[in-house]
Amino acid sequence: MTRPSPATEDRAPVVVSTAGSFARSVLDERHPALIERVRRATPYPPEQQRALDTLLEEITKGEIERLDDDAPGAERWRHEPFYGQRWPDVPFLWAESFFYRKLLAALRYFTPGPWQGVDPFAPFKNAELASTKVDDELSALDRLPGLPVEEQDRTLLHSSLWGNRADLGFQLSTGTEGLGERVPGLVTDDSAALWEILADERSGTVCLVADNAGPELLPDLVLADHLLTTGRATSVVLHLKPYPYYVSDATTADVLACLDRLSTASGYARDIGERLRHAITSGRLIPRTHPFSCAPLPYAHMPADLRDDFASATLTVMKGDLNYRRLVGDRHWPATTPFSDVTAYFPGPVAALRTLKSDVVTGLTPDTVARLDAGAESWRTSGTHALIQVRA
Numbered sequence: 442m443t444r445p446s447p448a449t450e451d452r453a454p455v456v457v458s459t460a461g462s463f464a465r466s467v468l469d470e471r472h473p474a475l476i477e478r479v480r481r482a483t484p485y486p487p488e489q490q491r492a493l494d495t496l497l498e499e500i501t502k503g504e505i506e507r508l509d510d511d512a513p514g515a516e517r518w519r520h521e522p523f524y525g526q527r528w529p530d531v532p533f534l535w536a537e538s539f540f541y542r543k544l545l546a547a548l549r550y551f552t553p554g555p556w557q558g559v560d561p562f563a564p565f566k567n568a569e570l571a572s573t574k575v576d577d578e579l580s581a582l583d584r585l586p587g588l589p590v591e592e593q594d595r596t597l598l599h600s601s602l603w604g605n606r607a608d609l610g611f612q613l614s615t616g617t618e619g620l621g622e623r624v625p626g627l628v629t630d631d632s633a634a635l636w637e638i639l640a641d642e643r644s645g646t647v648c649l650v651a652d653n654a655g656p657e658l659l660p661d662l663v664l665a666d667h668l669l670t671t672g673r674a675t676s677v678v679l680h681l682k683p684y685p686y687y688v689s690d691a692t693t694a695d696v697l698a699c700l701d702r703l704s705t706a707s708g709y710a711r712d713i714g715e716r717l718r719h720a721i722t723s724g725r726l727i728p729r730t731h732p733f734s735c736a737p738l739p740y741a742h743m744p745a746d747l748r749d750d751f752a753s754a755t756l757t758v759m760k761g762d763l764n765y766r767r768l769v770g771d772r773h774w775p776a777t778t779p780f781s782d783v784t785a786y787f788p789g790p791v792a793a794l795r796t797l798k799s800d801v802v803t804g805l806t807p808d809t810v811a812r813l814d815a816g817a818e819s820w821r822t823s824g825t826h827a828l829i830q831v832r833a
């Protein structure tokens with residue numbers, strides 16, 4: 442197991458406790474709101490309703506209690522140091538991750554019986570995927586084959602990047618209308634380096650570490666198809682979550698739902714859907730669900746088998762805010778800390794495609810930070826800004 446450098450360990454982790462902080466608002470507002478939404482979306486029986494009451498009581502007034510299920514994987518939570526502490530006093534990444542695991546336990550997601558494997562977030566994900574906005578995005582793909590390849594590259598990279606705003610956890614506090622206007626121009630843009638890595642003649646595997654389902658996963662899949670059809674990748678390993686997580690994170694079921702959506706569309710979207718189905722059956726698009734994908738740990742602590750996966754890839758693309766926090770470490774870095782320093786441990790070339798939805802950021806120039814800080818909005822957390830960062 443690789444440990445982060447001492448410099449990484451020295452930097453304070455993001456904890457929840459600071460009143461008025463972004464992290465605190467997630468625990469105080471988003472998590473209770475999510476429990477209520479889950480209750481309303483699915484008619485869970487009394488046992489689960491009571492377990493939800495208990496969880497709500499614990500996260501709002503109580504101390505962190507141990508998991509009380511023994512589902513596969515539960516043992517990884519047995520020896521955590523935070524039990525008995527108050528929720529706001531522990532690292533943000535850990536608190537969020539444990540909350541999602543407890544929510545699933547309350548809903549009997551892992552317990553053999555009628556509710557096993559029922560995704561509590563599926564009603565929200567399905568509604569998003571069925572939206573007319575998605576119809577419009579799929580129709581817009583008809584224009585793609587008419588564009589020069591460089592323009593296709595840019596369009597598909599940016600739609601995968603900005604697709605990251607489609608995050609149902611985020612919408613719990615902003616509302617669907619609450620996302621601010623996208624700010625044109627990225628806070629940092631290493632896309633030239635990204636295409637350079639992929640232009641290497643010895644093209645190989647690209648690892649695409651997915652984030653949200655539906656409106657983010659669709660452009661991710663379209664990008665995967667583009668990499669395969671243009672020969673930038675001989676195969677794409679698509680890392681998904683092994684169980685529902687952070688509301689809208691993509692699971693295998695969500696990939697299948699996207700493929701259905703593409704295949705039942707018309708025009709070029711349908712062609713892409715057919716190619717992607719074939720890519721899976723022929724082993725060129727490889728879904729993977731590593732348990733570490735739901736671990737409350739930074740990638741610096743990844744296990745050897747996952748490290749080997751990333752080490753053998755031409756490029757690993759990390760999608761989204763949570764993957765970014767885990768990639769650089771969920772710590773209070775000065776925003777000018779070089780991205781290449783904080784990702785030096787990563788076993789191969791890595792790219793982050795992320796809209797900014799939490800406090801953590803690295804790799805910005807002093808001028809950019811000064812300009813952003815001078816603006817009125819909370820650029821770090823509002824989802825209005827985005828970045829493409831690469832460490833070759």
Ligand SMILES: O=P(O)(O)OC[C@H]1O[C@](O)(CO)[C@@H](O)[C@@H]1O
Pocket residue numbers: 467471537605608610611652653687760761762763764766798799
């Ligand atoms: O879906 P993403 O981009 O990983 O974002 C996850 C979101 O959840 C948070 O962890 C807060 O719940 C933020 O970091 C971010 O806004």
